[in-house]
Amino acid sequence: MRLAPSALLGLLEAGVAWDLVFIFDRAWIGGLAFAFGVNLVLLAVGHVLHWRWARWLGLVLLGTTYVVAHVFVLGVQLLPALAVVALLMGYVEVRILSERFAPLFLASITPAHRGQFGRALLRAWTRLAAALIVAVVVPLFAADLAVAGVVPLTTIPTALLLSAGLVAVVVLIALLPTLDAKASEGREPFPRARNSPKSPP
Amino acid sequence: MRTPLSSGLAAASVGLLLLGLVLRSWQVVLLALPPTIVLALGSLAPPPRPRLVAMRSLARERVDAGRDVEVELVIRNEGPPLDLLEVADVLPRDLAVVRGTNHALVALESGGTLVLSYVVQSAVKGDFVIGPVRARSLDPLGLGVQDAVLEVRSSLVVAPAMEDLRRVQLLPRRTRPWFGQAPSRQIGVGTEFWGMREYAPGDEVRRINWKASARFDRLFTNEYEGERSGDVVLVVDARRESFVGTPVDNPVEHAVRAALGIADRVLAARNRVGLIVQRQVIDWVPLAFGRKQLYRILDHLLHVQPGGEWPLSHVGFVLSRFFPRDCGVVLITSLLDRDVLEAVIRLAARGHAVTIVAPSALEIERRQRTDSREDRMAYQILAMERANVVRQLRRVATVVDWDPATPLALALRRMTARPSRA
Numbered sequence: 001m002r003l004a005p006s007a008l009l010g011l012l013e014a015g016v017a018w019d020l021v022f023i024f025d026r027a028w029i030g031g032l033a034f035a036f037g038v039n040l041v042l043l044a045v046g047h048v049l050h051w052r053w054a055r056w057l058g059l060v061l062l063g064t065t066y067v068v069a070h071v072f073v074l075g076v077q078l079l080p081a082l083a084v085v086a087l088l089m090g091y092v093e094v095r096i097l098s099e100r101f102a103p104l105f106l107a108s109i110t111p112a113h114r115g116q117f118g119r120a121l122l123r124a125w126t127r128l129a130a131a132l133i134v135a136v137v138v139p140l141f142a143a144d145l146a147v148a149g150v151v152p153l154t155t156i157p158t159a160l161l162l163s164a165g166l167v168a169v170v171v172l173i174a175l176l177p178t179l180d181a182k183a184s185e186g187r188e189p190f191p192r193a194r195n196s197p198k199s200p201p
Numbered sequence: 202m203r204t205p206l207s208s209g210l211a212a213a214s215v216g217l218l219l220l221g222l223v224l225r226s227w228q229v230v231l232l233a234l235p236p237t238i239v240l241a242l243g244s245l246a247p248p249p250r251p252r253l254v255a256m257r258s259l260a261r262e263r264v265d266a267g268r269d270v271e272v273e274l275v276i277r278n279e280g281p282p283l284d285l286l287e288v289a290d291v292l293p294r295d296l297a298v299v300r301g302t303n304h305a306l307v308a309l310e311s312g313g314t315l316v317l318s319y320v321v322q323s324a325v326k327g328d329f330v331i332g333p334v335r336a337r338s339l340d341p342l343g344l345g346v347q348d349a350v351l352e353v354r355s356s357l358v359v360a361p362a363m364e365d366l367r368r369v370q371l372l373p374r375r376t377r378p379w380f381g382q383a384p385s386r387q388i389g390v391g392t393e394f395w396g397m398r399e400y401a402p403g404d405e406v407r408r409i410n411w412k413a414s415a416r417f418d419r420l421f422t423n424e425y426e427g428e429r430s431g432d433v434v435l436v437v438d439a440r441r442e443s444f445v446g447t448p449v450d451n452p453v454e455h456a457v458r459a460a461l462g463i464a465d466r467v468l469a470a471r472n473r474v475g476l477i478v479q480r481q482v483i484d485w486v487p488l489a490f491g492r493k494q495l496y497r498i499l500d501h502l503l504h505v506q507p508g509g510e511w512p513l514s515h516v517g518f519v520l521s522r523f524f525p526r527d528c529g530v531v532l533i534t535s536l537l538d539r540d541v542l543e544a545v546i547r548l549a550a551r552g553h554a555v556t557i558v559a560p561s562a563l564e565i566e567r568r569q570r571t572d573s574r575e576d577r578m579a580y581q582i583l584a585m586e587r588a589n590v591v592r593q594l595r596r597v598a599t600v601v602d603w604d605p606a607t608p609l610a611l612a613l614r615r616m617t618a619r620p621s622r623a
Contacts, residue, residue, distance in 0.1 A: 100306055
């Protein structure tokens with residue numbers, strides 16, 4: 001479990017490095033190689049010194065290197081590009097799960113606890129895998145529809161519709177905590193007295 | 202509450218969308234969809250606010266340092282099902298989990314129960330509070346969290362390990378007029394033979410010395426040395442400069458251990474014991490007898506932490522105001538400054554019989570450093586300075602130079618004291 005994030009990251013780094021090998025334009029390769037090198041340094045520093053911002057910045061640089069290399073030089077191939085984006089998200093999610101779960105299994109715990117933690121981990125893995133599969137399949141399906149001519153993709157209204165949909169999702173996510181807090185104001189407050197040590201379990 | 206991951210995904214999707222629109226590339230626009238889809242899936246099942254009830258039980262509430270204590274935390278979910286619940290029982294820094302875990306990450310159904318059992322241990326003394334319990338509900342994709350704090354707190358008192366001084370004779374130099382175990386150099390009730398005198402009406406028959414009576418042809422009665430009790434005040438020097446070493450191995454911790462051992466021994470011999478602690482403030486426990494007094498002193502010593510920079514001579518003020526003039530004083534100090542010399546001379550001048558127990562900070566520091574040539578040289582210089590201070594102190598007090606790596610009983614055997622008359 002502790003190795004999974006590193007393995008995923010290694011896969012991503014190798015993939016991006018492999019793509020850079022095929023760039024022969026000196027003007028691009030210099031900048032992209034520099035960004036890739038900085039990403040490696042930042043990830044290494046973040047790993048050693050536990051600097052969260054360095055890890056984030058390194059990851060952003062890795063994604064940027066990939067996107068710039070493919071958008072401006074190599075050309076975007078949809079399936080590998082979607083896979084890379086999904087892997088990037090998967091890496092962050094797996095890292096979060098690893099940081100939370102791995103210390104639990106390292107402690108000397110009872111088999112019952114081990115079983116409980118294992119079940120929770122399995123659920124988290126399953127949901128993450130499902131989310132990532134949907135995140136790859138849906139854009140592919142959309143692309144298929146567009147290529148088949150069902151959706152006129154290159155028109156301005158389609159672009160506006162996509163943008164509006166995206167903005168709606170982002171706004172919904174931004175407002176959710178506020179809406180949730182307002183909804184919980186009307187509920188019965190958390191029964192503080194029952195948390196006292198004298199109360200039954 | 203949103204996590205940084207959700208903000209990062211939103212930023213990535215907006216960035217890719219704008220890039221795609223600017224470059225008029227439908228492939229890039231499609232790349233904006235995966236983060237958006239993950240965000241949308243995450244927002245479908247936001248984490249509910251945890252409504253939990255917790256109860257903690259400890260196998261023991263008072264324990265010696267270095268001993269295990271079993272803790273059991275029972276948490277019941279009284280709210281909606283929690284897909285991913287992280288629970289942590291907050292422990293003080295000095296408590297270490299030696300078995301089990303105080304941290305869990307589980308799925309908890311409505312009405313479900315989580316039992317966390319673990320064993321903690323503390324190497325240092327203290328009055329610790331375990332708790333509160335922190336709970337965090339996460340959504341399956343880690344995009345949002347809801348926190349809750351359960352105010353369940355339990356107290357755990359960790360007493361310092363006590364020095365075994367059963368074979369050491371610690372007697373107050375001056376005795377008081379009530380019965381005890383210290384020879385008083387006065388005729389009275391006791392077990393040590395003192396002398397003989399002619400029989401007087403009213404003398405107990407069992408005290409008649411029959412051999413002497415037969416020899417002199419008249420009755421003689423044995424007299425015994427009276428055994429009485431005295432007053433001892435323990436002074437613990439816990440000033441900041443006494444702190445050398447680690448939280449477990451430092452002169453203040455050893456001074457506390459020594460004070461507790463001496464108090465136990467002196468109280469067991471039916472003497473009155475008091476305590477003065479010089480730290481950030483000067484506080485004291487008045488003289489008293491018995492087991493309860495030992496617990497009073499223990500409770501006081503639990504809270505001793507190095508601090509404060511008062512000169513040690515301030516102890517003299519407390520002694521003169523709140524303790525009898527002729528009580529014995531056991532000063533436990535690491536002798537790290539010459540201020541001690543002046544304070545002890547003043548105490549002796551006031552009539553106190555002063556005994557100094559000096560846990561050696563020098564030996565503690567020596568064990569923790571590498572054995573280089575410079576260190577050996579520095580050690581020799583500091584050892585000479587310390588020996589010089591000890592020599593000067595021995596003119597006015599009994600000094601027990603103690604390497605805390607050895608038992609205190611061994612060092613105290615050198616201290617011989619003959620009681621004097623009250």
